[in-house]
Amino acid sequence: MDIDMTDDSCAIVDIIAYFPNTEKCGANKQLANLYMCREDLTGDTLYVFADCDSxxxxxxxxxxxxxxxxxxxxxxxxxxxxxxxxxxxxxxAKYVFSNLFWLVD
Known part of the structure; x- marks a missing residue:
C-alpha cells in the first residue's frame, strides 16, 4: 500500500481511536492492536494493525x-x-501492518 510520506522514512498520522488487544499476546493466534488514524497530509482514514503489545x-x-x-x-x-x-x-479502506512510533523533540 502506498501512503504519503513527509520524507523518505516517515508518514505522520493522528490517532482517532485505539483498540488494544484484550487477549494474551503470544498465544497461537496472530494478534494485533488496531489504531484508526488520520493521515496528516491527505486527511484519509488509515487503519494500522500493530504488533500485539499489552x-x-x-x-x-x-x-x-x-x-x-x-x-x-x-x-x-x-x-x-x-x-x-x-x-x-x-x-x-486503507490499512497497513506496521508499528507506530512516537517522536519526541
Whole structure:
C-alpha cells in the first residue's frame, strides 16, 4: 500500500481511536492492536494493525509516525483484534501492518 510520506522514512498520522488487544499476546493466534488514524497530509482514514503489545502505552495521539521501513510487506491471512461488535472497517479502506512510533523533540 502506498501512503504519503513527509520524507523518505516517515508518514505522520493522528490517532482517532485505539483498540488494544484484550487477549494474551503470544498465544497461537496472530494478534494485533488496531489504531484508526488520520493521515496528516491527505486527511484519509488509515487503519494500522500493530504488533500485539499489552505493555505499550500511548504517550500522545497527534503527530505519530509510521516508519516506511517498518511496514510489513507480507501480511497475515487472518488476524485477531479486539473491537466493539458494531465497529466495521469499510470495504476499500486503507490499512497497513506496521508499528507506530512516537517522536519526541
Amino acid at each position: 505493555e505499550k502505552s500511548i504517550p500522545f495521539d497527534r503527530g505519530v509516525c509510521i516508519m516506511r521501513s517498518d511496514i510489513k510487506s507480507e501480511v497475515p491471512k487472518e488476524i485477531v483484534v479486539s473491537i466493539p461488535d458494531n465497529f466495521i472497517i469499510p470495504n476499500g
